[in-house]
Amino acid sequence: MKIRNARRISQGFFFTLFLFFAVVSDLRYMKGYPISLFLELDPLVAVATAITTHSVYKGLLWSLVLLVPTLLLGRIFCNWICPYGTLHQITGWLFGKGRAEERERIEANRYRSIYQVKYLILIGMIAAAFFGSLQIGLLDPICLFHRSMTTAILPGLNLAFPSTFYVRQYFHVGAWVIGFLLLALVAMNIVIPRFFCRVLCPLGAFLGATSKFSLWRIDRDPHKCIDCDLCLKNCEGASDPHTQLRKSECFVCFNCIEDCPTDAISFKLLPDLQREISAPAVPARRAVVGGLLGAAFFGFGRASGASDRNYEKKVIRPPGSVEEKEFLERCIKCDQCIRVCPTNVLQPSFLEAGLEGIWTPILNMKLGYCELNCTLCGQACPTGAIQRITIEEKTGVGAAAEQGPVRLGTAFYDHGRCLPWSMETPCVVCEEVCPTSPKAIYSREVTITRRDGKPITLRRPYVDPSLCIGCGICEHECPVTDEAAIRVTAIGETRSRDRRLLMDGGNTGAVRDLSRRER
Template sequence: MRFRRPRSWMQWARRVSQVLFLALFLALALRVRLNENGAPVVDADLFFKLDPLVSLSTALAARTLAVIALPAVIVLVATLLFGRFFCGWICPLGAVHAAASWFRAKRSAGTPVERRTPWHRVKYVVLVALLVMALFGAHWTGVFDPIPLLFRSTATFVLPAAQYAVEDSSTAVYKADPHVGPAHLKLVTEPVYKFARNVLFRVDRQTFAGVAFIAGLFVLIVALNLVRPRFWCRYVCPLGGLLGFASLRPALRLKNDEKRCTGCGQCVKACPAAAQPDRPGEWLPTECFECWNCVASCRRGALAFKVENPVAPAAAGKVDFSRRAAMGASAAGVAVMLGFRQNPLAQEKVFEANLVRPPGALAEREFLQRCVQCGACMRACPTNALQPCALESGIEGLWTPRIIAKAGYCEYNCNICGQVCPTGAIQPLPLDKKKEIKIGLATFDKNRCLPYAYGRECLVCEEHCPTPQKSIYFVEREVILRDGQKLTLKQPQVDPDKCTGCGICEWCCVFRDTAAVRVTSANETRNSNNQPILPGGGGGSPY
């Protein structure tokens, strides 16, 4: 026979909370692009401030308490009292996983009951390894921390893909213009297109190099919900691990009334965390997401969350993380950190020409200690210049931002990347200070540049050069063409004292494959060892 499905207001409140926080997250990710004349984008970094792991690992790696955000402290303290409510109620990636878990086929009666497994330990190992790495200044938390992970995936993959879909389909309709009499389909699609483009996505479509790997990780962890509900949250998530450690003795505890419990196992099936709600004294507060599914699933009302004295020993299961596992995780963290450093780039023996960092980026080591690879700067960049690194800064700098000038250039009159960076890896500089920063240096390829190599006028780069006194200037020189004809052409040159390395010359160069003028990281303000140019011009001294 079929029982009436039990209800729980708390379960519904939790679902509403998840939807609202996910919507807020997406709204903020969309807003990061809105540039009110360089003014800071208010509260777009809210979720980074709420994330205790971002605060903790950045503080360790950058060796400063200044990066610790108050909301993160509040979340951590609240977790001591209420357990991993963040995972169940706030985390937007948790919401994505919860939604994806619905796609799992309903478990048949024969499915084994889920218990804690040794795999639950993985997230603690990941957490400890990442924190030990951070302690030694190798900051890789952002690769796995759910907030940077989801922000990066949203900024570089989800939103650009959504915009592409809207724009390309409506442009196809616009061009083909299907209609029946006066009823044109584009009368419907054009307003949608203009709203999406001008209001929602804030104009030009972005696209990111190497996004397949970012999207691949995201799709993979979402797909893993088909293996186990909230696979990522229960086994892998380092933030879940941190919050798990904080929930050893919460005040809010699940109570199982043994007099009412019939051992039917419905609560176990409903639990996405394998937190063992069915067993009195074996409920796992370190694993529980406080989702209220078990309470809602119990037809006899045997389960309830109750507030208890948090100092009292929990009549509950302990965290499954032995001293041996902690040592192993620490050793792994040290090994990975050392591995990262066995690279000429990491030891400043060489500088990567293609590693042009955004203006205001700290010196490379300090930059890497702060950057959480969230992609906020990439989303904010109005020209799509900021792109995720592959290995330009070693594996340590995976998905950190760099400028690919062929994709976009650094807008002279813009400082938004520093304004939206949640950790200060890119400093929030006022515009006049930003304009003084050199991020690289332009170099002409005279074997390719038209007035040098092909006997033609061009000068598009000089025209675009944004510094008021033109860092690219031209010299008129006579060239001889194949028939002996002499032609005076304007040949562009770079003034290294003035060039900021913005890359607009490379971006606008008529060559779309390899530009005839290219910007490399040479002369960047942030790394004093990468400055070949003596400031103030050549001496021309007779001695």
């Protein structure tokens, strides 16, 4: 079998596997599939989170499985595994220069200096990571593809073909931005083949820089070469195999080997480095500029205060989320949590969580609520931004009884919009749906004189902040659906000591009567 076909089979397999995981990330189909496998294989995720958190979270250790072959063989990920690369390869072939005349294809695959942009992006993102702002997810291909599938493609397809991916239609705030961004990146393949992979991809840049050390490399025998440039015809990485190979750009697609009419090109263990350019061609001053931009991103983003005292009440994080600054160190915006959420409550934020928090998950109680006995988002999170907490730990029972439940926020009444409080109308749906026991929402019976002079007895609801866990089902089910009469805001969340509402964390047994204890 030709190696090109082996590669195509590999690409097809991984692309299908990626789509399969995306589709089965649904409560109906869950069987313990490793749905975050691609994210866990992604060494940029592991390395960048190791920089921000000084740890490698659970399954991220799998990234070694990808890092090691890269150190041996080069960027095989880009053209053998990466589903996003495959998407660009296929769309480029269909709509771009992939099927153009031979000469044009050769010209389209020559190296251009714009391809160093991805290294500047990587340097900027790593610089930001050293300050504690994890931004690789904006452009990391796996994060980007997962996010696009979750928020735009699957819900969009489900609108055209109802009930294919969701029992009930899902909605995602700002899906159109993410969707059009994907389309724009795909469309750029018309201008430059594999535009994203060659110009923007920070994972490609990372693997490219790593390739400097790989033992097996493409090697051209200058004695056999007849300078026909046919090796460029199908070169995916634009790595100049016709002259000095740019190892950092090479996707190891092997097309050049098969296209060479004189067998001058081979894949060799430890070839002579004189015949190639081993490291990425990035001038030092530009690298510094990339680093400074990353530092500025952190500085300006953090200075806006969104992760500190000026935090937005709508930034209600999923259960098990770590404290906000650490959240920004861990969340890669892959939106896997949003995909697995069974109620559609999780949404990609836009600017609610600040510049740094773009596309990180927040709860929107208009679209859903946090299901009491569910910790799927934490199970799916590959980086521990949402820790893999258990139901017992989430609800504060059993061994976790002393520390109490995990709270996401606190519900507050808006009396002016509440039917029994201001419209002489019985309601208390909120109390009915409140899932805690005892209920965090309770009501008091009052008899009032109606406008027409007749008495009416109804129940008026209250929130007990020591019991409220901020799940938001009260807000979700409130009959005042445009802006509910009870709304959850982020205050009171257990993950942050600074954002708690009650001194004792709402644990009613917290105040100890020490005077009764034996001294």
